[in-house]
Amino acid sequence: MSRTGGFLLTMFIAIAAAAGVAFLLYKNELGRMRDAASRGGLVANLEVGPIEYADSGTGIPLLSIHGAGGGFDQGLANVADLVGENFRTIAPSRFGYLRTPVPPDPSPAVQADGHAALLSKLNVPKAVVVGVSAGARSAVELTLRHPDKVAALILIVPALYSPTSPVSIDVSRSNMFALWAVRAGGDFAWWATEKIAPSVLIRFLGVRPALVAAAPQAERDRVMSFVRSVEPLSLRFAGINIDSTPELHELPLEEITAPTIIISARDDLFNTLPAAEFAAGKIPGAKLIVYNTGGHLLVGQVQEVRTAVRTFLASAGLIPLSDGPRQ
Incomplete structure (x- = not known):
């Protein structure tokens, strides 16, 4: 040779x-x-079909509704990161995620009815409702359709309707590759990209990679934990598909009576700020907080978000005043 x-x-x-x-x-x-x-989750058999959920902790009941790419596990993580402790967190997997199947009508309205039924099944008369990203859609529907179930409404980077500038995804080449991996349900593609080029997935999740690179180690770890939380992608693909093709329309937000806080960032690559501003302008008494930086994952703003949320809940009389600014 x-x-x-x-x-x-x-x-x-x-x-x-x-x-x-x-x-x-x-x-x-x-x-x-x-x-x-x-x-990690339990399954409740409800009229809308089986709903997977986690039920963790003690304290005031809190329904944590995850965003695209999530599941009950992401719902638990969202509360731990952005809301804090001393809650009984009920975190469902929305339609198409993990062990919650897709019903004939997977609309946010039907999903909201599922949320209400789950709370009733667990003997929870009323809960603080947290809707993150695409999870804000069924959180709003729950508040409109079952107002007696909602003690307060917290919308974080809400992927809701906006009449002027809709929620969207950046069409860069790297995002198109990530979108292909998602639509293919490609576990290996997502896993390999996370190992080789994590910045591609960070941008796909609505955050500028440079912002993450400049953040403290704890924040970089949190972002990468979120990236990994999408895996296995194939167990979440059906839900991602629903969230990726929403038929958003204007809702009667002015009918919401629950105390409401809405949080977004100007540099969110999913462009949730216009929707956040529109919702805040329609919901009576809603409090709007906008950060200049942070992206869709609110990088660098976690402590500020937690303080704002707890102060809001204290002002609504749902947690002690002394617990409001706690970090």
């Missing part, structure tokens, strides 16, 4: 070995993620 042929053979063996190691690592990690996703 020539020297060139030997070199090429060695390179081929090295590449094959590296690919084999990567595949084994992927299979092991995917197996652990699938196991965690299948074990």
Whole structure:
């Protein structure tokens, strides 16, 4: 064998070995993620169909409605990061996520009826409702359709209707690749991109990668934890598909009577600020907080968000005043 042929053979063996190691690592990690996703929630059989949920902690009941790419696990993480402790967190997996199937009508209105039925099933007469991103849609519908169930409404980077500038996704080349991976339900594509080019996924999740790179280590870890929380992608794809093709229309927001706070960021790459401003202008007495930076994951603003939320809940008489600014 020539020297060139030997070199090429060695390179081929090295590449094959590296690919084999990567595949084994992927299979092991995917197996652990699938196991965690299948074990963490309970399933309630309701009139709208089975709804998976987690029920964690003690204190005032709080319904945590996750955004696109989520599930009950993301709902729990959202409360831990952005709201704080001392709540009984009820976190459902919305239609198409994890073990909650897609019903014939997966609209936010029907999802809201499912939220209300779940609260009734758990003997929770009223809860603080947190809707994050696409989860804000069924949170608003719940507040309109079942106002007696909602003690307060918290909308964070809400992917709601705006008459002037709709929620959208940046059409950059990297985002198109990430969108392809999502639409293909590509577990390996998402996993490999997270390992090789995480900035592609960070941008796809609505945050400028440079903002994350300049953030403290704790915030960088939180963002990457969120990136990994989308895995296994194939267990969330049906829900992502629903969230990606919404038929948004104007709702009678002026009928909402629950105390409301809405939070967004000017540099959210999903453009949720116009929707947040529109909702705040329609909901009577709604409080609007807008950060100049933070993106869709509110990078660098977590403590401020938590303080604002707890102060809001204290002013509504739902937690002690001394607990309002707690971090």
